[in-house]
Amino acid sequence: MSTQPSKNPRDQASRATGDQRSQFDRIYRDHVDLIYRYANRLCGETEAAKDLVQETFLNAYRGFKDFRGDARISTWLYTIASRACLRMRRKKKGEPERELSLEEFVPTSEGEFRLQIPVDGLSPEEAFQNKELRQALDQAIEKLPKKYRMVLVLRDMEGLSAKEVGTVMGLNERAVKSRLHRARLFVRRELSARGITDGQSEESRATTPTSGGSYR
Amino acid sequence: MTKKATSPKRAREQGEAAHEHKPGRCLEILQRLSAYIDDELASNVCEEIRRHLGACPNCEVFVESLRHTVTLCRHRPTPTLSPADRQTLRENILRAARAQARL
Numbered sequence: 552m553s554t555q556p557s558k559n560p561r562d563q564a565s566r567a568t569g570d571q572r573s574q575f576d577r578i579y580r581d582h583v584d585l586i587y588r589y590a591n592r593l594c595g596e597t598e599a600a601k602d603l604v605q606e607t608f609l610n611a612y613r614g615f616k617d618f619r620g621d622a623r624i625s626t627w628l629y630t631i632a633s634r635a636c637l638r639m640r641r642k643k644k645g646e647p648e649r650e651l652s653l654e655e656f657v658p659t660s661e662g663e664f665r666l667q668i669p670v671d672g673l674s675p676e677e678a679f680q681n682k683e684l685r686q687a688l689d690q691a692i693e694k695l696p697k698k699y700r701m702v703l704v705l706r707d708m709e710g711l712s713a714k715e716v717g718t719v720m721g722l723n724e725r726a727v728k729s730r731l732h733r734a735r736l737f738v739r740r741e742l743s744a745r746g747i748t749d750g751q752s753e754e755s756r757a758t759t760p761t762s763g764g765s766y767r
Numbered sequence: 768m769t770k771k772a773t774s775p776k777r778a779r780e781q782g783e784a785a786h787e788h789k790p791g792r793c794l795e796i797l798q799r800l801s802a803y804i805d806d807e808l809a810s811n812v813c814e815e816i817r818r819h820l821g822a823c824p825n826c827e828v829f830v831e832s833l834r835h836t837v838t839l840c841r842h843r844p845t846p847t848l849s850p851a852d853r854q855t856l857r858e859n860i861l862r863a864a865r866a867q868a869r870l
Contacts, residue, residue, distance in 0.1 A: 572861075579857055587848040597846065601856060604848075608860045613867070653798055664828040670835055675842035688839055707840040732801035739836040 575612050582628055583608070589629060592704045593636055595693045603639065607632040622718065629709070629719045633701055649696045656736035658743075666742050691741035695734055702727055703734035792819065796826055800833055 586607055590600035610631045618627055658664050668687070670678045679685055692700060698720075705716045706727070713727045720727070796819050802808050803816050820827040848856075 575861075575864075579860075583853055583856070584848060588845050591845055592843070601852065604856055605860050605863070608856075609863050609867075612860065612864045653794070657794060657797060658825070658829065664825050664832065666832045666835055670839070675838055678839065679842065679844055684839075685844065688843060692840075692843075703840065707837060708843060708845075710841075728802065728807075732798075735801055735833060735836055735840070736797075738840065739833050742836060742839075743832060 571612070571615065574615055575608070578611060578615070578624060578628075579608055582625060585625060586628055586632055589632055589704065589709055590636070592692075592708050593632075593700065595689060599639075603632060603636055606635040606639065610635060626711075626715060626718055629705065629711070633705075633719055636701070637697065648698055651696065651699060651733040651737055653733065653736070656733075656740055663740070663743055666739070667745065668742060687742055687745045688738070691738045694741060695737055699730050699734040699737065702730040703738070706731050707735070793823065793826055796820075796823075797829070800830055801837075803830070804834055804837060 583604065587600060587604050590603035590607070591597065594600045594603060607628060611628060614631070618624075622630075668678075668681075668684055670684075692703065695703065701720060702716055705711045705719060706713065711719070713724045713731070716722070716727045716731075717724050722730075796816055799808065799812070799816065803813065806813075808816070820830060
């Protein structure tokens with residue numbers, strides 16, 4: 552019996568397809584939850600997030616042979632997802648991205664300095680039992696122009712370093728930090744403009760401690 | 768950032784003139800607040816900002832509100848993918864990849 556690899560082109564093609572498939576399965580298994588979470592945070596709704604996951608892994612499947620291994624696979628996938636997300640948005644609307652200036656975030660009245668939301672003395676988990684607060688944050692993030700939202704999501708939610716965010720978005724660290732700051736100021740202003748009540752349900756009020764636990 | 772004002776309109780009219788610090792100082796502070804929160808500034812710059820915050824209640828309230836905003840973003844709840852959806856997505860991707868390979 553020969554141990555020589557087959558020279559039949561069909562066998563070689565089949566083996567190449569098999570290799571590609573097993574590489575894909577490994578990457579998909581290890582990273583699909585990460586990319587779905589990122590997609591959900593970017594898109595804000597389930598169906599669009601699933602579309603983005605499919606688009607991302609389809610591109611990864613096709614492009615794996617070009618992956619040079621000089622970045623982490625997760626960074627590579629974040630990059631593919633971010634590009635796909637920008638493409639999907641352009642297909643939908645095509646409106647130009649708005650630039651945010653620092654001056655627009657300077658408060659002009661007393662009430663704009665603080666958040667009008669009940670968070671004092673609560674842990675973030677306790678604060679998020681307030682449905683109104685969850686919705687206000689989701690809407691604020693959704694209103695952000697996409698390129699600012701991406702930086703905020705990658706840095707403050709996915710926990711990437713400014714350098715890694717720069718690699719994903721093709722920006723230098725200075726530009727990443729500038730966009731991040733404007734994105735945070737935008738979300739702060741949106742939350743500050745909303746008068747959110749202490750909208751805890753009776754059930755959560757009964758189980759949530761009202762004191763102790765610092766909001767940090 | 769302007770100091771206390773009786774109405775938003777009056778605050779806008781008065782602008783920096785209503786503030787006891789030199790004009791533009793609060794805006795300079797505002798520009799650096801994310802770096803301050805993220806602890807990316809040199810210690811002398813941090814100290815300078817802390818001194819300003821101690822003397823300017825509005826900036827102090829503002830930085831706390833920004834800090835709360837960042838904390839909320841970091842803990843924002845996110846739904847997870849169900850095992851059934853994970854499987855369905857995988858099949859869809861492989862089907863699309865096969866279809867593209869045939870073209």
